[in-house]
Structures are given as structure tokens and as C-alpha cells.
Amino acid sequence: MIFEDEFGISFAETVSTTWAPRGQTPHMKRIGKYRREISTMAGLTITGNIYKKHFEGSINSEKMIQGLEHFRRCIGKPFILIWDRSRTHRSKLMKEYLAMHPDIHVEFLPAYAPEVNPEEFCHGNVKRSIKNAVFQSKQEIRKKLNKRFAALRKRPDILLGCFHHAGLKLNQLW
Numbered sequence: 001m002i003f004e005d006e007f008g009i010s011f012a013e014t015v016s017t018t019w020a021p022r023g024q025t026p027h028m029k030r031i032g033k034y035r036r037e038i039s040t041m042a043g044l045t046i047t048g049n050i051y052k053k054h055f056e057g058s059i060n061s062e063k064m065i066q067g068l069e070h071f072r073r074c075i076g077k078p079f080i081l082i083w084d085r086s087r088t089h090r091s092k093l094m095k096e097y098l099a100m101h102p103d104i105h106v107e108f109l110p111a112y113a114p115e116v117n118p119e120e121f122c123h124g125n126v127k128r129s130i131k132n133a134v135f136q137s138k139q140e141i142r143k144k145l146n147k148r149f150a151a152l153r154k155r156p157d158i159l160l161g162c163f164h165h166a167g168l169k170l171n172q173l174w
Contacts, residue, residue, distance in 0.1 A: 002043040002051070002071065003119040004083040006059050007127065009141050010037045038141045041067035042149075043081075044119040048159045048173035050149055051075070054142050061093040068097070068104065078103035085111050121162035125152060 039059045043051040051074050053067040071079075081104050083089050089108075098106055114120045126148040135141045152158060156173050163170045 001080045001082065002045050002075070003117050004041065004043045004071075004081060005114075005117055005119045005123065006039055006041045006064075006086075007123045008037075008039045008058065009127070009130075009145065037138055038145070039063070040123070040145060042119055042123050043071055044122045044159070044162065046163070046170060046173065048153070048156050050122065050153055050159075052145075052149055054145065056138065059088060061088045061091040064088050064094060065097050068101075072101070072103070078105070080105045080107060082107045082109060082117070084109050084114065084117065116166050118162040118166040118168060121165050122152065122159065125158060125162070 037056070039055045039057065041053045041055070041059060041064065045051075051071050053070045055063045055066075059067075068081075071081075083106070085108050088094065089106075098104055109117055126145065129148050129151075130144050133144060135144070160170060160173055
């Protein structure tokens with residue numbers, strides 16, 4: 001069982017509260033002007049495994065299929081895919097792909113209910129951890145995301161908390 005969601009990172013991310021010496025206003029110089037420089041498709045399993053695939057720009061159906069192929073290679077056996085009702089998840093191309101891959105059983109989350117997807121909290125944790133980072137390149141964004149996901153993989157307590165926050169009562173990660 002894998003809970004999936006996508007998120008984007010840009011050079012123009014909003015900043016959070018920070019500090020500076022008294023009388024010296026902090027300045028963060030951002031480069032880039034696009035909404036999504038890097039998009040990430042991430043999946044969280046009840047075993048605490050996190051799978052991810054990065055893409056340049058926004059995610060469309062073709063990129064989603066590439067991501068699902070990546071998940072299939074990593075998991076190596078049939079799985080249940082739980083995701084929201086995004087347009088890319090319900091596209092004609094996606095329906096055709098899923099029809100050709102019966103090893104992926106799809107279940108949709110309720111409409112407008114991101115709070116019931118534990119993966120939302122997982123990638124929310126990653127995004128919060130890089131909130132005030134200033135990136136000089138897309139490669140730097142990918143590297144930082146990979147580092148933060150790697151750190152999160154080592155924290156089963158936080159991953160279990162993602163499930164609890166979504167209202168799923170797991171006593172432990174399997």
C-alpha cells in the first residue's frame with residue numbers, strides 16, 4: 001500500500017520567520033521566476049518506505065507514468081496506490097496505463113481531503129525543513145530534497161506521526 005502525492009519547489013518559495021542581528025534586516029536573494037522549478041512525486045508506505053521521483057517543471061500525465069514505473073521497479077510486486085482525484089490521476093492516458101498494469105490497484109481519497117493523505121505531511125515536513133534555503137540551481141534543489149528525504153527515512157517516529165495526523169491508527173510501521 002502506497003500513499004502518493006506531488007509537490008513543487010521553486011526558487012521563489014515563500015520564506016518563514018528568521019532572525020538577524022538587531023538593526024540588520026535579513027535579505028534573501030531569490031533567482032528564477034517559475035512556479036515550479038522542480039516537482040516531486042512521492043509515495044509513503046505503511047512500512048515507512050519513501051519512494052520519490054523528481055521532474056523539471058510541473059507534473060503531467062506522462063511524468064506521472066514515469067513516476068509510477070519508478071515505483072513499480074522499486075517495489076517489485078503488486079501494490080495498492082492511494083491518491084487524490086487530481087486531473088492527472090484521472091486522465092485518459094493514466095486510465096490506459098493503469099488498465100495495462102493490473103499489478104497497480106488504485107483507490108482514490110475523498111475529494112478535497114488532503115488531510116487524510118499521510119504523504120502530504122511527509123513532504124510537508126521536507127518542505128518546512130528547507131523553507132529559507134536559497135538555491136542557486138535546480139541540481140541544488142534536488143540534492144537538498146534528496147538529503148531531507150534520506151533524513152526523514154531514518155525517523156520512523158515522524159513517519160508514524162504522519163499516519164496518525166492523517167487519522168490512520170498504526171501502532172508501528174510494518
